[in-house]
Amino acid sequence: MTTTTTPAPGLTPTPTGALSLSRTTATAARVLRQLRHDPRTIAMMILIPCVMLLLLRYVFDGSPRTFDSIGASLLGIFPLITMFLVTSIATLRERTSGTLERLLAMPLGKGDLIAGYALAFGILAIIQSALATGLAVWFLGLDVIGSPWLLLLVALLDALLGTALGLFVSAFAASEFQAVQFMPAVIFPQLLLCGLFTPRDNMHPVLETISDVLPMSYAVDGMNEVLRHTDMTATFVRDALIVAGCALLVLGLGAATLRRRTA
Numbered sequence: 001m002t003t004t005t006t007p008a009p010g011l012t013p014t015p016t017g018a019l020s021l022s023r024t025t026a027t028a029a030r031v032l033r034q035l036r037h038d039p040r041t042i043a044m045m046i047l048i049p050c051v052m053l054l055l056l057r058y059v060f061d062g063s064p065r066t067f068d069s070i071g072a073s074l075l076g077i078f079p080l081i082t083m084f085l086v087t088s089i090a091t092l093r094e095r096t097s098g099t100l101e102r103l104l105a106m107p108l109g110k111g112d113l114i115a116g117y118a119l120a121f122g123i124l125a126i127i128q129s130a131l132a133t134g135l136a137v138w139f140l141g142l143d144v145i146g147s148p149w150l151l152l153l154v155a156l157l158d159a160l161l162g163t164a165l166g167l168f169v170s171a172f173a174a175s176e177f178q179a180v181q182f183m184p185a186v187i188f189p190q191l192l193l194c195g196l197f198t199p200r201d202n203m204h205p206v207l208e209t210i211s212d213v214l215p216m217s218y219a220v221d222g223m224n225e226v227l228r229h230t231d232m233t234a235t236f237v238r239d240a241l242i243v244a245g246c247a248l249l250v251l252g253l254g255a256a257t258l259r260r261r262t263a
Contacts, residue, residue, distance in 0.1 A: 020112055027116025032123070035090075045086050045124050049078035049132040057140040068143045072151060072223040073196050075136050079128055079159035080216065081187055087121055087166025088179040095170060114255040118163055125159030146226035150236065154222045157243045161215055164250035171257035190216035195224075215246035 035042055056074060060066040133152045136142040144151060165186055173179040193203070193211035200211050211217045222239035229236070 023112040024115045024119060027113055028119040028123070031090075031117055031120035035120070035124070041086055041090070042124070045082055046128045046131060048082050049075075049128060050135050052078050053132060053136050053140060057136075064141070064143075067140070068227070070196060071136055071140070071142045072144065072227050073194070073220045075132055075142075075151060076155050076158040076219045076223050077191065077194070077196070077216065079125060079132065079155055080162035080165075080219070081183075082128070083121060083125055083159045083162030084166045084169075084187060085180065085183065087117070087163045088170045088173070088182065089166075089176050091117065091167050091170040092173055092176060092179050096174075110255045114167060114251055117167055118160070118251055121163040122160055125156055125163060129155035129159055144227055145230050146228075146232070150226045150232060151223065154219055154226070154240060154243070157240060157247065158216075158219045161219075161243055161247040161250070164247045164254060167254040168250050168257065171254070190214045193217065194220045196220060215243050218242040 053071065053074065056071065057067050129152055133148060133155055137144060137148045137151070169182040169186060170179060173182065189210075193200070193207055193214060194216040195211070200208050200217060203211065218239040222236050222243065225233050225236040225239065
C-alpha cells in the first residue's frame with residue numbers, strides 16, 4: 001500500500017531544482033542541532049582520523065620514511081571513510097523515521113535538502129580535515145615539500161566526497177546494517193585500486209583502467225603531488241577538480257533518489 005503525504009494548508013512544495021539559501025541553511029542548522037546531541041557521532045567524525053594517523057605513525061616508528069610515503073594518502077582516505085559511514089547512517093535514520101518525507105511535504109526542494117545536509121556535514125568535515133592535517137604535519141612530522149594547505153584542501157574534498165556517497169547510498173538501504181554493508185562495495189575497491197599499496201601503473205591493465213574512473217585514485221594522486229612538488233601543479237589542479245566534480249555529481253544523484261512517497 002502506498003500513501004502520499006499531504007502538504008500542510010497553504011504550503012506548496014518547492015520545485016525539485018529550486019535552491020534557496022535560507023532553506024538550505026535552515027536545514028543545515030537542524031542537522032547540526034541533532035548532531036550536537038550525539039557526541040559519539042561527533043567524536044567518530046572528528047577524532048577517529050586523528051587517532052588512526054597517530055597509530056599509523058608509531059606503527060612505522062622505526063621507518064619514518066614509510067609514514068611519509070603513505071601518511072598523506074591516508075590523510076585523505078580516512079576522512080572519506082568516516083564521513084561515508086556517519087552520513088549514510090544518519091541520513092538513513094531520517095528516511096526510515098519519516099522525517100525526510102515530512103520535510104519534503106513542506107516548501108523545501110530536494111536541492112535545498114541535499115545542500116543543507118552537505119553544508120552541515122561539510123562544516124564538520126572542515127574541522128575534521130583541519131585537525132587531521134595539523135596533527136600529521138606539525139605534530140607527527142609528516143614531511144611535505146608542498147604547502148600543507150593543499151593537503152588540507154584535498155582532505156576536505158575527500159570528506160565532502162564521502163558525505164556525498166553516504167547521502168547517495170542511504171537511499172538503497174533499509175536498515176543501518178545494510179548501510180554499513182555498502183562500504184565493501186563502495187569504499188574497499190577504491191581503497192585497493194587507488195595506488196596506496198602499489199603504483200597504479202604497476203597493476204594489471206584492466207585494474208588500472210578501473211582505477212582511472214574511481215575518485216579516490218585522484219585524491220591519492222593529488223596528495224602525492226603535494227608531497228613531491230613545492231608549487232601547485234597542473235596535475236594537482238586536475239586531480240582536485242575531478243574529486244570535487246565527483247562529489248557534486250554524487251550529490252546530484254542523491255537528490256534524485258529523494259522521494260515524496262513512502263511505501
